[in-house]
Amino acid sequence: MHDTPVLAGARPEAARERRSPRTNPWWTLVAVAFGLFMVGLDGSVVAIANPYIGQDLNASLSELQWVTNSYLLALAAALILGGKLGDRFGRRTFFLAGLVLFTLASVAIAVVGSTAGVIAFRALQGLGGALMMPNTLGLLRAVFPPRRFGAAVGIWAAVSSVSTAAGPIVGGLLVEHVSWESVFLINAPIGLLGLVVGLLVLPESKDGTGHHRFDLPGVALLALGMIAIVYPVVQSEAWGWGSPRTLGLLALGVALLAVFVVVENRTAHPLLPMRLFRNPSLSVAAAVTAVNFFVLLGSIFFLMLYLQNVRGYGAVEAGVLTLPLSLASMVASPLGAALTDRYGPRLTLTLGMVLQAGASFGLLGLGVDSGYATMWPCFLALGLGVGMVMAASSEAIVGNAPVRDGGVAGGLQATALQVGGALGTAVLLSVLGSRVGSVLRDSFLSAGVPAALVDGLTGAHDAVAMGVTPVLPGVGADVQAAVHQGAAQAFVSGMHTAVLVTGGLCLVGAVLSATIVRRGRNGGGVPAVH
Known part of the structure; x- marks a missing residue:
């Protein structure tokens, strides 16, 4: 007898839980x-x-x-x-x-x-x-x-x-x-x-395997390795792919990531378990x-x-x-x-x-x-x-x-x-x-830009690499059109x-x-x- 109210009350509660x-x-x-x-x-x-x-x-x-x-x-x-x-x-x-x-x-x-x-x-x-x-x-x-x-x-x-x-x-x-x-x-x-x-609406969830020391060396090595690789790639146009800074930072990044792999393999609870890559x-x-x-x-x-x-x-x-x-x-x-x-x-x-x-x-x-x-x-x-x-x-x-x-x-x-x-x-x-x-000078010349003006335009390399046409003050419309054509071709x-x-x-x-x-x-x- 006493169980009936409890069961009756439990059903709506369970239903509400399912609808939560x-x-x-x-x-x-x-x-x-x-x-x-x-x-x-x-x-x-x-x-x-x-x-x-x-x-x-x-x-x-x-x-x-x-x-x-x-x-x-x-x-x-x-x-x-x-x-x-x-x-x-x-x-x-x-x-x-x-x-x-x-x-x-x-x-x-x-x-x-x-x-x-x-x-x-x-x-x-x-x-x-x-x-x-x-x-x-x-x-x-x-x-x-x-x-x-x-x-x-x-x-x-x-x-x-x-x-x-x-x-x-x-x-x-x-x-x-x-x-x-x-x-x-x-x-x-x-x-x-x-x-x-x-x-x-979000439920909380976490790994239930227990608490352990956090892999701080792994965090530092992974972050520094990625930065050391991406940064010189971004700067390569200004520095040059063969410059000591570019090559040195790329080598440093690869070395840091290699050390990261070694550290992760020797850490009981690694940031990135190397077993995933098996x-x-x-x-x-x-x-x-x-x-x-x-x-x-x-x-x-x-x-x-x-x-x-x-x-x-x-x-x-x-x-x-x-x-x-x-x-x-x-x-x-x-x-x-x-x-x-x-x-x-x-x-x-x-x-x-x-x-x-x-x-x-x-x-x-x-x-x-x-x-x-x-x-x-x-x-x-x-x-x-x-x-x-x-x-x-x-x-x-x-x-x-x-x-x-x-x-x-x-x-x-x-x-x-x-x-x-x-x-x-x-x-x-x-x-x-x-x-x-590498092609900018030839592009300007082939588009009909006067040779006397081309040397001054090659300094506009950054603008042309963004698709922007450099503007030459005091030139005719036909010359400016040729500049646009040459920049666009490059x-x-x-x-x-x-x-x-x-x-x-x-x-x-x-x-x-x-x-x-x-x-x-x-x-x-x-x-x-x-």
Whole structure:
């Protein structure tokens, strides 16, 4: 008799618990999507704002590279740490902390008023992203059952791909109709809404294997090694690839990462467990993921300079012209997840790399006066390739890692993305700039610029490498038109060299994916909980 009221009261309580947003994994996906969207958007939105930032703050090409790369480098250097902190102390806690830091840094970028300040706060913004990104996957891994994890990752990949690809469109609308500062201020309402939703619906999760000493040497070695490699790549155009500073810092970076590997193998509780790389599918997928964003962010950077400065499109027009890229990535992510679920990640990764290789080589057809019919098939193929690789790499990396390493594996994937993106903008802009410098004089002469004026124009190398035509005061319209033609030809020649690099890397990625990547041992690629 006495049990009846208790049982009667328990049923509604249990039902309420089942209906609670904190127990519904799809609400977790909604909450993490806010942070994921901001991080992806800010990785690419700056590409279209860069010409405006350069004009307003008198920034050089190298400084504009750092506006992009300080963000990506900070992300890359701290992503593994962000995942580890979430695994140990709580993924919800560090995701929300990163969301707040990212939002505040975004506002600071908009009001600081100097190039150095923008670069510094972009780095702080990157640190906030590093706390969020790996814990998005860690949170999903903790709440979704294995049979639904693939679908969740497909949506995760779609949000990440679309936000990255949508950056030029959103940025174009904002910089043309509001200001370049609004590109960053838009994160304030998104971040505030994301914080409210996160506080209401996100459950706390962490690694339950116990507490242990934190791997501070690993943190320092990984961060310093990445900085030592990316910094000279960014500066290579000014220093020269063969200069002692460039070669010395690159050698130092490689040495630091080698020491990092040794230390991690000898540490009881490492920052990045080297056992993850015993799985060749995971290792290749991480490399292909890096190539994926190397191509995407690097290509978006120079394509925006081409569309706006060489072809003369406005910011909104340039964003709209890249719409096939955004739409294709939106379609490709769930399609890639479905293909991966059925056939495994090998097919999807290979197909994604082949599509990106085709897009890169297709861009060789772009000239000074190319029409849109030459561009859109390349944008379409690039978007399809990016979305497919994103979906497949999530399973190949996170799905092949033990649950206890979920945050670290998410950090590894996100690190591969951001290292690839940072190196993409740095390497490809350096390649483009070097090619511009080598052909600039001949380009001016072939365009009909008088030889007496050419020597004075070669000093405008930095401007031409951004697609900007130097202005000669006191010359006739025909001479200025020849200067524009010569500068545009030099930029296009540099762009062609850059896309040859991306196409070659994609072909290598396709071969590695086709020959090495395999489906995870647990069928769907999601290991059993242990």
